[in-house]
Amino acid sequence: VTRVRRPSPQTLAVVQALAEDPDRWRYGYDLCTELGVQAGSMYPILIRLADRGLLETSWETEHVPGRPARHLYRLTGAGRAFVAAMTPAGTRVAAAKAAASISAGAPRRGRPQFGGA
């Protein structure tokens, strides 16, 4: 039996912020200032999201003289699906799908496993 943990409110805030414009790459510190989350909380959240395949990371390609390239983040396909499932509307849809799959005799599929932050 796999224990599924509900993500923390901060984690939900981060994924929702990333989901607002899912194609846009975001900086870590910008997310900190936007959400009022300290770096000590933000980076563990980003690391866990990346570990679970919900977050895509990349390095800036535009070179700013005298400054190192910055790390960029955006949701993966799985991350977007996760956000959809986590929002109230998404939860209702997921519940309806789960109910439909049970009534159709299909095997149950759990939510993406999440360790929490």
Added chain:
Amino acid sequence: MPVVVLGVLLGLIGLMVRRPGRNGSDLPSHIVAAATNRLPAGRQEWGQAMLAELTHIPDRGRRWRFTIGVLRVTMFPPVRHRGRVLVAASVALALAVTATLSAAHAVPSLAVFVAVLGLLLCGYTTVVAARAPRPPRTVAYLLVCVVALGGLAATVTTVVQIAGAHPSATTDHTHVFSVLLALIISGYLAAALTPRRTMRHARAVLWWALAATATAGTVWIVIALTTSTTAGGVTGLISPVGIAATLAASIGAAATGRDTAAGTRAGVLTAILTAPIHFAVTMTTFVHMRHWTLTDPYDIAAYPHSGYPDIASYLLGDILGGNIIAGLIFYPVIALVVARIGAAIGTGRPGSSTRRIAPVAR
């Protein structure tokens, strides 16, 4: 006078905090660079990410807040194996509690020391389990681990020996020395055992430090066995042998790698490894002394009002405190200066630094 020293120290710290360094680098960037260098190999990219992000934060206050956050991440990076960390922390805590209870029963004067040391080692074990580092599997690194653990064990055994033979010598009503000793020896252990990923010429550093430590340890043991100790004047708490070993290791490692950083690291590692050995050898020598006499006029006047039951306890307590402050706390500071000088001599480039900043991982 202490107020002046404190003022100067605070002023220097203030200058370090405010003044940007060469290339625009300031204290937060140095702290973040040092902290992220110690991240586990699997998290190095995140360390580079946080370091790069800091360069884009202009406001000083925000830079410091970001740095504190980075320190938190580097101390306790997200773990992949929670179960393993919980098991390690639980076992370490159980051992610490057992040791404290045993100490409270057998050697009550050391209960606080054992409790603090146990908790610190428990914390260190938890951090190591959480970070899951991949230590270098080399003979030299294993030997360093053995020597560091042996030094810690020797120090604790010596203090327990003193507490057993002269309990009032280890009575510490303020608990300051108990906490200081626990902090310093657990810090030595952590410093010796934590592998530095970016350290260049690691083999030369480790082997030079081991050779210097073995030589110094042998000399101290020979001196302890062949000469008679007198408690009248406390023998050098900061040993010239230790300083010579530090100097030799730093010169040797710096000359081998043509690298001042490697030389400094070898010298500091030598000091970290030799200090507990010197402490244990010196204090063991004193514990086994049979005849104690007061020769210093101050001691002769102070002893009757000191409350100690005998001269041995009075002098041992004094020597123990002096050895903790001079031999374990001040010694590494002096050794760092000596190591820097040795490294400069070894490379023939006084004041030069060959430190490199790791390239940004892509």
